[in-house]
Amino acid sequence: MKEDILGRARVDDTPELQEFYKALSKFDATALWTVANDIEPWYPQPKSVPTMWRYEELRPLVLESAHLVEGDDAGRRAISLINPGRQDVTSAVGLLFTALQIMNPQESMTAHRHAASALRFVIEGEGAWTIVEGDRLRVGPNDFAITPSGTWHEHGNAGETDPVIWQDGLDIPLVNALDANFYEVHPDVYQTPGEVDNSSFLEHGAGILKPAGRTWSKRYSPLLAFPWEQTYAALEMQAKVSEGSPHDGIIMEYVNPVTGGSVMPTMGAHMQMLRPDESTKAHRHTGSVVYHVAKGKGHSIINGQRYDWKEHDIFVVPSWAWHEHANDDPNNDACLFSFNDFPMINSLDLWAEAVYTENDGHQPVA
Ligand code: GTQ
Ligand code: FE2
Numbered sequence: 001m002k003e004d005i006l007g008r009a010r011v012d013d014t015p016e017l018q019e020f021y022k023a024l025s026k027f028d029a030t031a032l033w034t035v036a037n038d039i040e041p042w043y044p045q046p047k048s049v050p051t052m053w054r055y056e057e058l059r060p061l062v063l064e065s066a067h068l069v070e071g072d073d074a075g076r077r078a079i080s081l082i083n084p085g086r087q088d089v090t091s092a093v094g095l096l097f098t099a100l101q102i103m104n105p106q107e108s109m110t111a112h113r114h115a116a117s118a119l120r121f122v123i124e125g126e127g128a129w130t131i132v133e134g135d136r137l138r139v140g141p142n143d144f145a146i147t148p149s150g151t152w153h154e155h156g157n158a159g160e161t162d163p164v165i166w167q168d169g170l171d172i173p174l175v176n177a178l179d180a181n182f183y184e185v186h187p188d189v190y191q192t193p194g195e196v197d198n199s200s201f202l203e204h205g206a207g208i209l210k211p212a213g214r215t216w217s218k219r220y221s222p223l224l225a226f227p228w229e230q231t232y233a234a235l236e237m238q239a240k241v242s243e244g245s246p247h248d249g250i251i252m253e254y255v256n257p258v259t260g261g262s263v264m265p266t267m268g269a270h271m272q273m274l275r276p277d278e279s280t281k282a283h284r285h286t287g288s289v290v291y292h293v294a295k296g297k298g299h300s301i302i303n304g305q306r307y308d309w310k311e312h313d314i315f316v317v318p319s320w321a322w323h324e325h326a327n328d329d330p331n332n333d334a335c336l337f338s339f340n341d342f343p344m345i346n347s348l349d350l351w352a353e354a355v356y357t358e359n360d361g362h363q364p365v366a
Helices: 015-026 032-039 055-068 172-177 199-204 228-241 342-347
Strands: 051-053 078-080 097-103 112-114 118-124 128-132 135-138 144-147 153-157 164-170 183-185 250-253 268-274 283-285 289-295 297-302 305-310 314-317 323-327 334-340 353-355
Touching: 051 055, 055 078, 055 097, 097 153, 112 153, 118 334, 128 144, 135 199, 228 250, 228 268, 268 323, 283 323, 297 314
Parallel strands: none
Antiparallel strands: 051 314, 078 097, 097 164, 112 183, 118 144, 118 164, 128 135, 128 153, 250 268, 268 334, 283 353, 289 314, 289 334, 297 305, 297 323
């Protein structure tokens, strides 16, 4: 892409140069100026596009999958949400993967581990459990749980009647982009869980106190499950003392209680509350975000396009896309769960942010 600007690549094609480029390609080489303007964009040019997946459209198909394939044949019975611009890497946005996973009553999946990190946000069903490194976590609707890189995990549904559906979030496209993924099936196919369920929560979930004299040197949070009850209470408490962010309302991050930092080194997660009728101001930043509507109804405007959402809809905001959120209910709050790649962006010093103003030339808001 030629740009006629001093400081950018602006070489005109000639028959002589065409011959030269052909000669280079024979030796697996190319002239930088033929690609420079593409590989050094003025600002981020995500291939991912803003996309929303409606739960009412996907749920019947997710339910159908539960009858079409056995868990043991599928490994995990999950329906991946694919960004139209990133079919090449099975991503929902940027280098983040997401899927809707379903487990039938009394079903359990086999234990495995991988270099990719994972997280779960529970949508429906009361009997969900996941064993992470021997800790059996019991999780219900709107609970959040993590499966850090390299940890053994397997899931199941202890319920008698209803399926469990939850949203998976993984950094699979990232780890594959770095050519660093590994996968193993557990040598015993299933883990033997410890005697006490939810032990990571019992040990580290108090929030205002932490076990004294205990050391933890891993990069991920020793707290593996984050119940909705405490999460929602934290938002309500925060709303009493804070106006919140002009771009996000009352927003709180799920944290590693040892460091106060993100739950895993590659992915972070938030829960935010938009108060009745609240609408936020547009901004944009580097980093990709996958949203799940945990509660209520409203809309978001992403790069000028409006997306109306309600409970369990999922939508994505690509890096550097303008976005703003609104709660359309005058009487009830709305809550958005989200996960992101911010820990990577931040640890590599790649965070950039801009607040929308009317005279910004790039993207008018509809
Ligand atoms: O539940 O362990 O959606 O390994 C993709 C990869 C879920 C899982 C996914 C996985 C899992
Ligand atoms: Fe897995």
